[in-house]
Amino acid sequence: MTNGERRDLGLAYFGDADVFAEMAECKKKLKILNSLDAWDYEQVNAAAKEVLPNSEELFIIPPFYCEYGTHIRIGKNFFANYGCVLIDVAPITIGDDCLFGPNVSIYTAGHPVHPKTRASGYEYGKSVSIGDRVWIGGSVVIVPGVHIGNDTVIGAGSVVTKDIPDGVIAAGNPCRVIRKITEADRRKLFKDEEIDEEVWQKITAEADEDLFWQ
Numbered sequence: 001m002t003n004g005e006r007r008d009l010g011l012a013y014f015g016d017a018d019v020f021a022e023m024a025e026c027k028k029k030l031k032i033l034n035s036l037d038a039w040d041y042e043q044v045n046a047a048a049k050e051v052l053p054n055s056e057e058l059f060i061i062p063p064f065y066c067e068y069g070t071h072i073r074i075g076k077n078f079f080a081n082y083g084c085v086l087i088d089v090a091p092i093t094i095g096d097d098c099l100f101g102p103n104v105s106i107y108t109a110g111h112p113v114h115p116k117t118r119a120s121g122y123e124y125g126k127s128v129s130i131g132d133r134v135w136i137g138g139s140v141v142i143v144p145g146v147h148i149g150n151d152t153v154i155g156a157g158s159v160v161t162k163d164i165p166d167g168v169i170a171a172g173n174p175c176r177v178i179r180k181i182t183e184a185d186r187r188k189l190f191k192d193e194e195i196d197e198e199v200w201q202k203i204t205a206e207a208d209e210d211l212f213w214q
Helices: 003-008 016-034 039-050 197-206
Strands: 058-060 063-064 072-073 078-080 084-087 090-094 105-107 123-127 129-130 170-171 174-182 188-190
Touching: 016 063, 039 058, 039 063, 063 197, 105 129
Parallel strands: 058 078, 063 084, 072 090, 084 105, 090 129
Antiparallel strands: 170 174
């Protein structure tokens, strides 16, 4: 097998000339994306689509970084704030209606633990998946092999080392479930503060009830 084939099977692989050529194609597109004025949303999102062809609806604020781009699949209505890093040696799958705060990093790449084995230059990738309607807070790090369920919130600064289930608030280093999201959270804005009546009327009038917590 080629090293690219080994990489795509999650096996040990070496970053040879062909692998680096793949990454170089992505870096050329990233240079265009990250050189654009951040307020020129139409051009930025068109350039982001070139980097991330397997995506539906993107709103990305540069700078943005990834290794290949083609190993990332993103659903509808995705937003990523400044400084998002997606190291997509293995597949990264992100569902619909997801929000990423500033400096979110997802790592699928890994290296052998033993120093002599690591010195060989061989590495591996393990996939990461994120469900629908997930909010990832600023400066969160997600490590290889993790799955985050639907409707979940990951608190800012967390390091996610294990799977997180659906419909919870989780935070910390390592990230742990704090509590479930319940009907009592529906109108909450910040801590115990509620959304004001004017906006709440708009939300309840316009929202698709299927998107609310059931």
